């Protein structure tokens with residue numbers, strides 16, 4: 001397998017990656033919510049509403065079949081002590097809210113350790129129900145009892161610190177993560193319409209891998225996983241069907257914004 005490389009093909013078939021060779025799989029699959037637009041940004045301003053396209057409207061059955069194939073391949077390539085972090089969210093389909101928990105049926109061979117709530121402060125505006133302001137991150141391990149979990153590297157300041165009670169001012173970040181979405185004027189913003197924040201991926205890569213480990217993203221998009229892996233001295237490997245997005249990822253990797 002070619003490390004530090006994004007393959008321009010569907011991750012339903014990851015033949016380039018041998019069995020049990022990846023330490024962490026982290027990804028955000030297409031949501032299948034009919035995103036087929038993309039704004040074009042220049043100097044942090046929208047200069048056109050037709051940017052890089054992202055076709056996200058498969059028939060539901062085909063969408064689930066695709067995801068099942070990708071997850072089966074991901075389980076195959078994960079090392080026996082490897083972990084998976086899968087970012088998915090609720091969707092409105094024909095007037096009804098569908099939770100993403102159905103995906104767990106495809107992951108019966110894995111061990112579910114957390115359903116993380118990623119919470120943010122804007123987006124999802126509506127005046128007929130409460131605005132949707134969270135997504136899920138399913139954290140699963142291949143082995144029931146053994147996996148990498150570098151808690152020390154991701155501790156956060158404790159608000160209620162009491163020197164008489166606690167050994168340290170830092171605490172476990174818990175399963176509710178408040179991390180802003182990538183806004184239009186954020187420095188990390190690219191033309192990709194569904195980018196996830198570097199800060200979120202940084203926490204996952206730090207906790208689930210060590211330097212030199214291999215991180216797989218089967219839906220690489222604008223290359224956030226690749227960029228953060230490089231910064232943290234991990235190796236990445238990924239798949240992306242749209243060459244335009246691979247170009248965006250390559251540009252980001254060349255610039256390696258610190």
Ligand SMILES: C[S@@+](CC[C@H](N)C(=O)[O-])C[C@H]1O[C@@H](n2cnc3c(N)ncnc32)[C@H](O)[C@@H]1O
Nearest residue numbers: 010011029030194195196219221222224240241
């Ligand atoms: C939600 S986006 C990922 C965004 C990424 N996390 C980022 O920060 O830029 C999903 C990506 O998966 C790509 N994609 C969809 N189906 C794919 C497939 N079968 N194989 C590989 N990539 C696919 C889409 O083109 C899109 O860029």
